[in-house]
Amino acid sequence: MSELKTQGYKRYDYMKDLYYEGIEKDYEELRDYFRNDLPEDEYAKGLNRFRRYSRALVLPTSRQIEWLPNIKKDDKEYAAYFQGKFNPEHPGDYREFAAIDEPILNNKLLRKIIMADYDETFWNEEDLIMPIHVGVHFVKLRVEHENDIAVSSPNSLHQDGEPFTFAHLIERRNVEGGTNAIGIPEVRHQLPEDTKDGELHEVFEITKPLESYGVADHMVSHYVSPITRGEKDEEGLRSILLIDYQLTVVAEMDE
Ligand SMILES: [Fe+2]
Numbered sequence: 722m723s724e725l726k727t728q729g730y731k732r733y734d735y736m737k738d739l740y741y742e743g744i745e746k747d748y749e750e751l752r753d754y755f756r757n758d759l760p761e762d763e764y765a766k767g768l769n770r771f772r773r774y775s776r777a778l779v780l781p782t783s784r785q786i787e788w789l790p791n792i793k794k795d796d797k798e799y800a801a802y803f804q805g806k807f808n809p810e811h812p813g814d815y816r817e818f819a820a821i822d823e824p825i826l827n828n829k830l831l832r833k834i835i836m837a838d839y840d841e842t843f844w845n846e847e848d849l850i851m852p853i854h855v856g857v858h859f860v861k862l863r864v865e866h867e868n869d870i871a872v873s874s875p876n877s878l879h880q881d882g883e884p885f886t887f888a889h890l891i892e893r894r895n896v897e898g899g900t901n902a903i904g905i906p907e908v909r910h911q912l913p914e915d916t917k918d919g920e921l922h923e924v925f926e927i928t929k930p931l932e933s934y935g936v937a938d939h940m941v942s943h944y945v946s947p948i949t950r951g952e953k954d955e956e957g958l959r960s961i962l963l964i965d966y967q968l969t970v971v972a973e974m975d976e
Pocket of ligand 1: 879880881886943
């Protein structure tokens with residue numbers, strides 16, 4: 722049984738686990754896209770955060786990945802990100818992110834990663850009569866100048882709300898920080914350094930291309946620390962492919 726199920730998180734080395742002829746070329750295509758084609762996060766202006774987002778369905782029986790359509794605005798494609806749809810304070814609240822371009826959605830490695838993560842997730846049998854919703858986030862933190870700092874949101878141990886999230890390192894260059902911590906659920910909202918002995922499962926860094934980890938959200942809390950520039954007199958960056966998995970949620974009839 723996967724450690725994801727027994728301890729609530731698991732670390733992976735996908736460059737090795739998913740190896741196939743041509744993986745390097747597909748990896749480079751993703752890496753270069755992160756380097757050159759991620760616009761600034763419109764919801765985090767001036768915070769050194771760049772991102773794109775697209776959403777897909779995985780059909781459990783046929784194992785097909787079906788990308789959901791975008792919204793077109795000023796000739797640019799956006800993908801809607803629903804959050805707190807069931808949060809009474811923000812009914813129907815959603816954000817729009819620049820969508821991932823079509824050729825990248827067909828990148829073989831990206832599709833293999835989506836299915837490899839999917840195969841790690843676990844659900845009730847009756848849940849799998851509906852598609853699983855997959856959120857694919859391309860996120861880059863970039864620190865250009867000596868005293869720049871880039872912070873992941875939220876900046877504390879937390880749970881995401883989606884049942885499963887996986888993080889895959891695309892590139893880490895000339896940065897300090899970006900340290901991950903996995904804790905028990907009860908330490909959410911705290912910083913790792915404020916927790917007590919035994920409340921953190923592990924503190925680690927992912928440094929190699931496609932080094933990854935996944936969390937079963939209800940079982941653990943997780944955290945990544947801010948990044949600053951490393952020793953070299955050049956920009957630093959940390960690019961992460963984040964993928965979350967959730968059920969199709971059916972509204973109650975009498976709502
Ligand atoms: Fe998170």
